[in-house]
Amino acid sequence: MSKPNKLKKCLQVEIDAADPFKNDVLDRKANIEILTQFITSYEQSIVLCIDAGWGQGKTTFIKMWQQYLKNQDIPTIYFNAWESDYTDDALIALIGEIGLVIDNLSGEDKSKAKGFFSTIKNKIGYLTKDASSKEWLTIGSAIGSLISGGRIKVDKIAEFTANLGASLAKDQIEKYEKSKQVLFEFKQALSRLAECYCGDDDNKPLVIFIDELDRCRPNFAIEVLEKAKHLFNVDNIIFVLATDKTQLGHSIRAVYGQGLDVNGYLRRFIDFDYLLPSPVKSDFIVSLSKQLELDKYLNRNIFSDYPLIKILKDIINLYNLTLREQEAFCNILNIAVRTHFYIREDNCVTFLFLLNILKLKFPDLYKSLNRDNKSTFVSNVLENINAQYTANNTYYLEFLECMLLSVIRPASQFSYEETIDDYVRKYNLNDVKKQKLIHSFDMVKGFEITIQDLLTIKNAIEISSSFRLN
Template identity: 55%
Template structure:
């Protein structure tokens, strides 16, 4: 028996010479325009690439990063989620800048390395204090064993005054060094850009929406307030809706999130959705096309059915990759005869999508709760039919027909049994309040 060879979707390989070589979504035009946009600013700006979970934000900005590198524009990539185990976002950001020096195409790297030292020194004034609080110290240690009330009160009062003075001193020092910190950052940006005002230093911040809420907020604050230096551009790749949930988790559900984010984000760019073309690219990549062509006719086309389901159920790019991972395993572990009827292909495709998008309905099938499965599935299919576009409902209604046909059998096993087809369809369609046109 031949060894079974399986694989799963891998991240898109970004070619160094041609970053758009493997671009299945035709992003080149988008990135060319965005590049013209950010290079038109001499001031610091924060641009947000806004896209939902699984819509390809990371691939988008990494493709853009390589494109900028090829234009000799310095870039730094910072994965916020991978760094949120730290206590201080500023330290993480500066650490990433320091680590990136070796990878940047800079003539005088020694000069840049010398600039990092004072930046780190000034940053220490803004870093979180690690001194223990009064609450964590034992009363005995603070008071030296005093038990007299007046003596204890005076000691605690003096200690409190000392702590307040210390904090005020630290605040004044941080205000004085803020301008010096930005001055050194400006010098650093000029080193990266070679003094060319049309070539900013671009810092990409990815996965912000997946961070701890407090860390995500801190990254925003540090990027906007401390790195507000000419010729430094921040590009955030995040799902603003999810980021909003994180912010509300800290500041309360009544917060105006959009108003809050406008304090930090200068411009938004909504990532264009091009989902349907991607699934075809994946089908070709996995060599799955032959399984979708076996029973193709003028009226029944499994590939068109798949595209329609991706559109109707709004599968993200990541969900499409997961779909292909599962479908690939099924077709390569089942005998070809198993796909002898196009209905089997339809059911297979739909059940995978149902598992991805509506796992609670799918679990009814796994738990042999078939009655609930059929009822909820038929209602789900019907809910995805567009009321104003009957043509786009063609495959959904075929699918609904199939499940109405199978419902009284309470199983998917009797797919080929066509006894009393008309009577059964009419009976079950009326049960779900289908009108006469749909029944026909």
């Protein structure tokens, strides 16, 4: 049992080997079952892209899918491109990952796989980037030998270069013919190696997951795409890329120029796109609160009958926090409420939510909070809140807006009816919204907050941010 105030951090979702969906709070099972049926229905090699934005759970999704495939006896390989982009050649990194799983095989399959892998390693030298540079090193060495004591043997170099053109042309033709043969043998060995992983079942391809491609160096990301499509386009292999295509497009334009048609370029390498459905994020925040043992604290009511968890769900949905941003939010919240008991009070906790989110999403606005600009800061925050609202919003955060208004003009100094009228006119709010604001003012009477309260909350967030939960 954990100690009462023992700090925890948000952990990666644990993928249970026996039941990969045991901790699936985002309801991904149906997506994975459909995609599995899809990839096992193809006879040819394909490249499938799982497209989702930063922090939307791509890595957890494909690791959950990988375990599901393993439980169906479908062989898989996981390749983190970002962790491998320190290498000079993507092909070597990919082949290295394939070789690492040979020991998972047994019996005759393992013996045959080692033979095919040996053939692949023998052929790979002709297909890597270094291969083409070796002959130029030889040429450079030859020219260097014609330089003696700092004096250049001009006649010898002229004779050497006169024969170089014809020699290079012949070598290049021979090299092209050789590379075609080597590529054929490489693909053949690769396909046979995949068969060893798959056994005798034609409906069970080798599935290679490539993750974090959008975080790689632009040149490396492009090279991974090229190698996956051109060199690994063989029977029995399926590639699944987990990436943010928008960010990947930025990387590609960094290499080929801003005017490039990125979608057209990517269609050369990606056969199918699957846009990962947006999760129900409020379910995720509930799961995180339980993991950090904050659920009892968040399930209590404030303002008579309004639970904190409902406020938290609303504000997270209003600001559209990604899953990764929610983890960062909860780590700060966890430390703040356990180390600063004052901010647990009802008049502070909702502002802890708000300022924490502003720190993550609008850091310049968050930093602008200080004692000398309270009116400007509050006005900017109210404008920011209203900018998040859409016609279909059903979030009930009017009490938060009312409390912000009270920071500027305390209740003892103004008529709340007049304040609400001014606020409604400024943002052209409808009568339904106005009635909600009036009701909220009745709720928050006695829960006024001051600029000093906001600065105290900000200080708690900053102290919490200084903790490094690795």
